[in-house]
Amino acid sequence: MSRKYLLLILFCGILLAVPSIVRDTFYLRIVTEAFMWIGLAISWDVLAGYTGYLNFGHGIFFGVGAYTTSILMNLCGWSFFMTLPVSALVAAVVAVIAGIPTLRLKGAYFAIATWALARAIQQMVLVASFTGGPDGMRLPPFLHPGFFYYTMLIVVGGVFALNWFLLEKAPFGLKVKAIREDDQSAMSLGLNPTKIKLQAFLLSAVPAGILGAIYAYWITYIDPASVLGDMVTDQAVVMAVFGGLGTLIGPAIGAVIIFLFKTYFWAYLSDYQVLYLIILGGVIAASVVFLPNGLWGTITSYRQSDKALKHEPVSSRSDDKGDPHV
């Protein structure tokens, strides 16, 4: 046990020391962005993997956070840190508005509605004037790679720790899983599914909003295509599914692998950027068929079967999920 803690402390130490070791801004930037994708993949998985609701508009929250910070800094002259809570709040409000009608319904409705909402919000930002429309917004440049490295590290580390505590340690995690497994039964045991799903949605949306806010300040230029386009959602989905839904480690691993691959790919094949879409689509479709538990889920299930503690095969689940009202 203590060895585990030692490793954890060592790991944190290395993370803190990265900016002094990695002098090259290019590489520091890559590590920083990798953190961001870890945060996005995990926050997507909070809803998808733990609750069973696929949000095909996760980028909404990232984009809304980015725009809120940009608008407050540009038009109101706020300082960056003052804008963060507002970005989080705006993301939360959007999540509540989108979640209340849809989280009562089956997952298919939620998937459709979030996807449509993403398009509607992108169009809204394109049309509005205070967002700069299709031209986007420019932020006061603040060129300090170390600052963004640490900000991203703290936020993503905090998100990881918070999710780990809430979903793996606290009662909340079990409640969320109960609703994912069978919401009728959960209701008969005193759980209010809509409320818990909404809480999970907030836990998913707010970090994405904060990450978007940091991203905007870091990159200093945002437009609807870059922060509200499909790419943010698409990548987060692929990272989480490929890594393994319903875990925290899985999406993190998926994020690092996919992001590093993309970075490499971009650098060497920048003329064929659309190939990346084919690869993303191929990876996710193949994961569903060949690795339904994702990379991490497959590894852990091998480890478990090595321990040979399992006796029975997993029986069919579909026969338990008959007509809910029978």
Added chain:
Amino acid sequence: MELLPQALIDGLLIGGIYITIAIGFSLAYGVMHIIDFAVGEWIMLGAFLGYYLNLWSALDPFILLPAVFLAFFLIGYLIQPLVYRVISGKKGNPVLMGLVFTFGLGLMFRGSALTGFGFYSHSIPSAISQNSFFLEMGGMFITIPYVRLAGLLYALAVTMVLHFVLKKTNFGRAVRALSQHREASGLMGINAKRISSYVYGIYVGISAMTGVIIGSIFTINAQMGGEYSILAFFIVVLAGMGYLPGVPWASFLLGLVQSFFLIYLNPSYTLMAVFGILFTILLISPKGLFGRGV
């Protein structure tokens, strides 16, 4: 006021096309319980097949429809076992996996199309593309392009044929039995897998044909899929998911909303209006306008 008849006619003409965007999709949902996130991409791929066939053969797009349908029926028929395997899997949550799988297919299709067909917009010219006829009613003028009228006729024809097949043939009875009682119809000896394959093939085929029609009326490009997916989603939610008789009404309503925004308001707000209606329906009557969705 002068534009009102035109707005109505435009809405109905375009609404007709929307029926064929959503009806196969709704049928596939009713039978297989799958939301196909690639629905718009099938439309896009069909449109490009029509475009290239037209370039190569110089045949009118309307004549090419059967060929496009056959080609995509076959593709859908062949892909379906894979989809079936995903959604009837024992691991994970099959319904979610179906969503994710078709989402992945959609990304692959879009990426491939962008790579292969580029970013440019094209149209598929028909012999009747240039002509319109004009009506004058009490001092108000209405323009009806032939090609749009042909599109509406195509949509009505597809709907009628589908209606006939579902109501009158043995295959149709089997499909309806399957969509109503999945387990029971398995017991009655209906080969669920094979019927699902046919249904998926029909859905993909209709979507692809509609792509060609869209190409002869509007323009097509490799990124058009998302826009049409949204429209298909909107219609099936409005109609009630899997409830086919609701599809035409929802489609015409969408067509009217769109033409009114185009003529009276700013078309940039159409998507927001569409989402607003979608959102309201989900809030008030999640089973659709008729309360008959599944």
Added chain:
Amino acid sequence: MSEPFLQVNAVTKTFGGLHAVFQVSFQMNAGEIIGLIGPNGAGKTTLFNVISGFYAPNSGKILFKNLDISGKPPYKLARLGIGRTFQVVKPFAGLTVLENVVIASFVKYPQRRKAEKHAWQILEMTGLVDRANVQASSLTLAGRKRLEVSKALALEPTLLLLDEVVAGLNPTEADRTIELILSLRSQGITILIVEHIMRVIMNISDRVVVLNFGQKIAEGSPRDVAKNPEVIQAYLGEAPQ
């Protein structure tokens, strides 16, 4: 006399014009076991779903300890102390047996550690201790039915609705479950039980309510009800003229 524990007053539930339950009334006193019987499709499960809050009645009222609970959502009723099982068992398949019960324990024990301790006690009582750490999906049917009861019990209910918890079990398992039900009564839990197996109902119920085509056709002690010609007719179909 004290007020009745549960009052079902003229409850009606219709689906698309058909009466699944029509004008059904009965009362339960604290500590009673009441058997709810009737042929297939008589409306027993629908009535269960109305009492446990899964359906709102179209008309009529349900009073639990004099509190009108008709139409309240199931989770609120669970917190009030109404536990139920499902005829088609609904384990949280991907979670362990212990976790399944812990989730239900949260209502009374919001802290994870205390909930877990409570869940162990419940599993002790229902005889699932040795299966506590296996996945719920790997239980046998008998195990799943026990888990179903365990989850309902973890709410520490005062009213327990049991929907066919014996059907489908072999005689030994059935006897163990009956024993469990009787021991719950001796702890003061009021029980409404739906069961197809007459032997069970007749042995353990204090009173029996009989439904047919959604309406109550008889109520009384098991012995009286078994002699009631209308009940016999309902079970045997058309009686000779």
